[in-house]
Amino acid sequence: MFHWFEQRPFFFAVLVFIFVAFAGIVEVIPDFAKQSRPTVGTKPYTVLELAGRNVYIKDSCNACHSQLIRPFKSETDRYGMYSLSGEYVYDRPFLWGSKRTGPDLHRVGNYRTTDWHENHMMDPASVVPGSIMPSYAHQFKNIADIDTAYGEAVTVKKVFNTPYDVDLNGDGKIDVPLGTYEEAKAETLKEAKAIAADMKNQAVKDAVANGQIPEIVALIAYLNSLK
């Protein structure tokens, strides 16, 4: 039977495709049909948090830090409640990572503060003696790309119906406002100021006072949102 195919390249290729695609059809498709639903309390990222998430991606923090707590006692003791599928529904892309050179960060917002992150990113060994993480001092100088984050929020709202400007739990309040570009800019700067108030770096404080948001501020906003 296979002999026949070996003389007919077209049909051979078709047969290979069927063999190869079979597993994907069985494994991947069913999970898509059953769309994952958000866990109660899971909200879309604000524009500032999205900008921070993009800094996290740009500097490939996921190369060394996972965001997936496995259901083992040792992990829930160390990091908190194990991860649930519904917590990730607004994560595009997912950031589970595949290697823990550093600890898991899925609930880092529960036990680290703005101040801790500030010191950690500038000089990791100052808060964790023996750390092999490099310094990310450039994040204090580089300005976060808020426009791209706004563009991303608008895109996911339009294309995937991510619930921005929506009252999620029926209490009459909009949970995550997005609004127009100007409104989003103003809201983002307000959030950034709240974070910069907890920071010590004078250059960062000055930048935010002047309406510019350094990457570190956005990154901390994102890390604080991981709970």
Added chain:
Amino acid sequence: MQNNARVEYDYSVAKAFTFTAILFGIVGMMVGVTLAFQLAFPHLSNLAGEYGTFSRLRPIHTNTVIFGFTLSGIFAGWYYMAQRILKVSLKESPFLIFIGKLHFLLYFITIFLGIFTLLAGYTTSKEYAELEWPLDILIVIWWVLWGISIFGLIGIRRERTLYVSIWYFIATFIGVSMLYLFNNMEVPTALVSGYGSWMHSVSMYSGTNDALVQWWYGHNAVAFVFTVPIIALIYYFLPKESGQNVYSYKLSILAFWGLMFVYLWAGGHHLIYSTVPDWLQTMGSVMSIVLILPSWGSAINMLLTMKGEWQQLQTNTLIKFMVLASTFYMLSTIEGPIMAIKSVNAIAHFTDWVPGHVHDGTLGWVTFMIMAALYHMAPRMYGREIYSKSLMDTQFWLQSTGIVLYFTSMWIAGITQGMMWRAYDEYGSLLYSFIDTVTVLKPYYTIRAVGGLLYLIGFFMFAYNMYKTATAGRVLDKEPINATPVAA
């Protein structure tokens, strides 16, 4: 054989890809060794500001080695051996030569741009699919060009039956096409919203679904870049070099179709204990173990091809390279399934055992096989003997030592780390803080870095030997039938 004598082959495209295999091999492995040293000596990570950190360099290492070095080797192998197996020359079709050259040009531009965009921080963060959407489109274009080359050459062939290697090349083309397209579905944000950077995109899938598609792709990128096309190479080059027939045709069929059917199921083993459904995790785990059969099928078929001719190991360095490659293929395809067993995975996942596993496969199997293939091709492409046998031998032993240092240190590191993460004291509290599990690994990171360095030095020897062969090797008056001629 008469046919062969008449056909004059065109090696321009194969030579171009041989060049990029060496170039991107050096770049990718140098970055890899840098990363290894950065983990052992963290201060090295801050020498070049944001452009020198471990995290920024890591995707450059993986992309350059997988898509720069390995794919170049595969394409070089294709443009060389397809003409011979199909008994047709590229010279007979100006169209296919043009397609081949365009394929090379676009490929080269993509990898080049890939290195710089990753350095600048443009990444989608999905492992081995980091390149942003404009580069993804370029990749699809040259992949289709390669498809035209495959089916074009097959279309004008003189040999009716397709040899085993061609099966594997067709499978590579189809498998990667499907996986790549699905996993890289993304929406460019600036095009939809009108705001921000035009390079930025978001994934079509979110959260758990995104992870599922990513590891269905990620694992099978290993299948269809590191396994299937490399088997295509060994099925041609080992019998050719040793002058022996492939041991069993039946085993070839069984191993090929078995691999095609089983491999794709195994992606789920990257997601054990994650939030994907349990049945998927179990399926990934079980199918990974079944995968031993077709993998060992081809490896055993290769080793038995040497039956009765084992003395060639002593006389022919290229046979040594290929037999070692097969052996490492067997090692990593038994190691993978072991790691996919749920209870083992609970310890191994997220640890250094994972890069250890990847590297005994890529250093021992993939790179050894590609270097052997290029060594075999060089005298026939350039009409010259391999420049130095002693350099080749030294390279072999240096790199073998490097691999052993690499995987043994990473096995110990991974298991140590996994055990320490879950250790409790007698009062039921965690015994170690996370940083304890980091500092204890330092000696292993140093050993790994040294292993990597030895391997890199061996690769430089390979590059030098290839360069000298092309420019200064002793001229051959006629093409050797099998065993590659090597100067003393």
